[in-house]
Amino acid sequence: MASTAVELIKDLSTPAFVVDLDIVKRNASVMLARFQKLGVQLRPHMKTHKTLECADIMTGGSRRCIVVSTLAEASFFADHGYDDILYAYPLPFDKVERCAELSEKLSLFHVLVDSSLALQELKRRPLKQGKAWHVWMKLDCNNGRAGVPHAEPAALQLAQEISETEGVELTGIYAHCGNSYGSKGEEQIKAVAQETTTFTLQFVEKLKAVGVKGPKSSIGSTPSCSHPVPDMAMLSEVHPGNYIFYDVQQSLIGSCRLEDVAVRVLTRVIGHYPHKNQLLVDCGWTALSHDGGGRLPTGYAVIEGHPDIKLVSMTQEHGRVEPVSGKLDFSQFPLGSMLSLMPYHACATAVMHPVYYVHSKGKIVGTWKPTRGW
Template sequence: MPPSLRPPQGSAWLGRRLEELPTPALAVAEGTARRNAERMLQRCRALGVRLRPHVKTHKTLVRMFDRLVGVRPTEPGALELARAVAQSAPRRVALVGVYAHCGDTYQCAGVPEVQAVARATAAALGRFVDMLRQAGVPCPEASMGSTPSCSHPVPEMGALTELHPGNYLFYDLQQLQLGSCAPQDVALRVLTRVLGHYPRRNQLLVDCGWAALSLHGQQQGQGPAGCAAVEGHPELRLVGLTQEHGLLEPVSGALDFDRFPVGSMLALIPFHACATAAMHPVYYVHDEGRVVALWHPVRGW
């Protein structure tokens, strides 16, 4: 390709408008992400606990809800495990605390249910810490996470030493549905362009497929429509996803193709920001629609 026709590379995108970016592209609103971070820090300060941001899947020794990993705090094996860790090889392994992830909050229908799960989890964690201490097992830290529970914390969580949510920095469609955030709190979008019109099928073809979005959300029974919402266009829904392309069609009625010319850009709000972000090698961080930074995520585990 002649040099004059090559697209900008790397830092050359700084200062460009979002409309100039190659698509599909992951765009992060810097101001929104910053506000989300500050708000979570304020919640933790109000509770009197530390904030330890959850960057990736956190592996710990004792975990709540054995549908995931670990043991329930009410099982005899939990105390035995903690005692073994604390006493068997103290010079090599130290029990610094216990951790619970409120995974059940993702099955809740609204904030009251989320808070009920968080309250029960915090109480169970506290009882287990008391049991450890009564058994002579030091347990200085008690920690719990999940963005839904930490976005609407209950007073009982103040008895812990730290909280570590992860998704809250970006939020997403799933968190919107759970009541964790408001629409203006979602910092992440996948930008996509219209590639074609299909009047016979009443559909638009866009250049965002599952490789730029992920398939998370379709397990909610909505098919591809559960994977993302089209920002500013509630009349449109995602009805098809291949690796590199997506299909949009109206919820009802005929599609007005003149409103979506070929080459025009749309913004998708993904169902699960963590899964979507993992699909992209660079995040275009912007302030009011102008790129101010490029974030390159760490790959691997």
């Protein structure tokens, strides 16, 4: 880990994104142990943090078996010794050549398709050294974003077509239960986890019945992998990512407790405006993101230790803070004092920062530099 001149997070220049290393390690080991016990391979997603250090923690040091959301992440991890990388994004046609190069360089690089046209693009670019494309088919199990709807004959047809295509191997079936984000509490999360698991496993059975044997199955999201159902033991893999940091959104869904949230944005008070009953802080949307739309009772974030104040709005570099009700006691928040914001959505907040300050009990132990771009 790189070092920094400042020793304590309370002395950092703000706004700053800070990561509690002890919580990160705990979140990682809980998830690793949970799926080891179920006998299912954990293939953690890198999209939340996009750093080598955090990837090492999530993979338990194996540097194998990860999911990425951008090719920039794929190249970054491949360049730093990672292998068995699944690019879990509907194959963008402008990126086939870069995918081919990664497939030729790594021992295992996987792509994802959900259309016959994408498959044709792969066929047009056979891999060198007699290698086969490792292809996962994206199945939509009622999430409703990407993938072929699980019950449509087109899903079975596409999987068969992939398995019969020369130079291509149908490695697995990938379903992402993003619909678990609409849940409230463990019971609802488990209902989505069960539905996605059942549809995915049924689909693999249907494939077997038509002679397509062997593709793996993978589902997952942070909510469903935080509260897995027993049938998930029949899957080959799971692919959660956000759990490494968790956030306020996850605590509201019921995936975690607020104590499990590993990240904060530190900000300082830069203005007192009694005529507006308002404080100004140096955290705008470039430091926190607008994700969540200010829907929390405390606005865009939970302000640690101050349930009575609310981040009501942000411009690019400024944040406005007001009391949840009544008159603001400005003496509690002197100019220059620090506030600690727990983000609504850690992935959206992390991506705003070029450097993460990593600490243990407030003492900075290093900095992590994420990769960016697509």
